[in-house]
Amino acid sequence: GNSVTQMEGPVTLSEEAFLTINCTYTATGYPSLFWYVQYPGEGLQLLLKATKADDKGSNKGFEATYRKETTSFHLEKGSVQVSDSAVYFCALILFNNAGNMLTFGGGTRLMVKP
Amino acid sequence: EAGVAQSPRYKIIEKRQSVAFWCNPISGHATLYWYQQILGQGPKLLIQFQNNGVVDDSQLPKDRFSAERLKGVDSTLKIQPAKLEDSAVYLCASSFVTSEAFFGQGTRLTVV
Numbered sequence: 072g073n074s075v076t077q078m079e080g081p082v083t084l085s086e087e088a089f090l091t092i093n094c095t096y097t098a099t100g101y102p103s104l105f106w107y108v109q110y111p112g113e114g115l116q117l118l119l120k121a122t123k124a125d126d127k128g129s130n131k132g133f134e135a136t137y138r139k140e141t142t143s144f145h146l147e148k149g150s151v152q153v154s155d156s157a158v159y160f161c162a163l164i165l166f167n168n169a170g171n172m173l174t175f176g177g178g179t180r181l182m183v184k185p
Numbered sequence: 186e187a188g189v190a191q192s193p194r195y196k197i198i199e200k201r202q203s204v205a206f207w208c209n210p211i212s213g214h215a216t217l218y219w220y221q222q223i224l225g226q227g228p229k230l231l232i233q234f235q236n237n238g239v240v241d242d243s244q245l246p247k248d249r250f251s252a253e254r255l256k257g258v259d260s261t262l263k264i265q266p267a268k269l270e271d272s273a274v275y276l277c278a279s280s281f282v283t284s285e286a287f288f289g290q291g292t293r294l295t296v297v
């Protein structure tokens with residue numbers, strides 16, 4: 072079956088530090104990959120996406136590259152802010168005639184200290 | 186463009202009572218998902234609709250949970266009777282057939 076594995080949190084960083092959250096996947100097919108962010112008390116918001124190998128998704132200073140050879144989609148940001156404190160979910164989706172198959176990782180909590 | 190609407194935002198009920206959640210997806214989105222998110226965990230798919238047909242309900246506890254999507258638009262998720270372990274946030278999401286999923290703000294259920 073399909074699965075997504077993320078590094079466990081919490082990840083605690085000081086403001087302006089470099090962020091990496093690791094994500095690897097297994098899938099039967101060629102998925103699209105996503106990072107979602109969840110702020111306290113809110114639903115999931117799409118942060119960035121990549122639909123094929125070697126694509127780089129980017130948004131709000133975050134970026135992730137679809138690496139088919141290592142089945143990875145690691146999230147990075149060069150300089151985090153306190154406002155980036157949230158839970159980050161890596162996800163994949165496979166499109167087929169039977170319906171989309173959307174699978175999430177367990178989430179990684181990021182805490183940024185001033 | 187309006188997002189995915191869910192109601193209510195919060196609900197507190199006693200165990201063995203029943204509860205229903207409502208979701209209105211983004212207009213034109215054929216796929217609708219219901220997820221259960223227990224505190225500190227990732228979302229767990231309960232049921233997925235394609236238009237008004239069920240695509241996947243393998244993780245739906247069918248002895249107490251039910252869901253329907255009338256006319257392939259709005260959807261309701263019901264729990265009857267509720268258990269303490271049903272306390273969670275229930276997330277609804279929708280998507281086009283070949284696009285990412287867009288989420289509502291969720292309904293936080295507390296069973297006491």
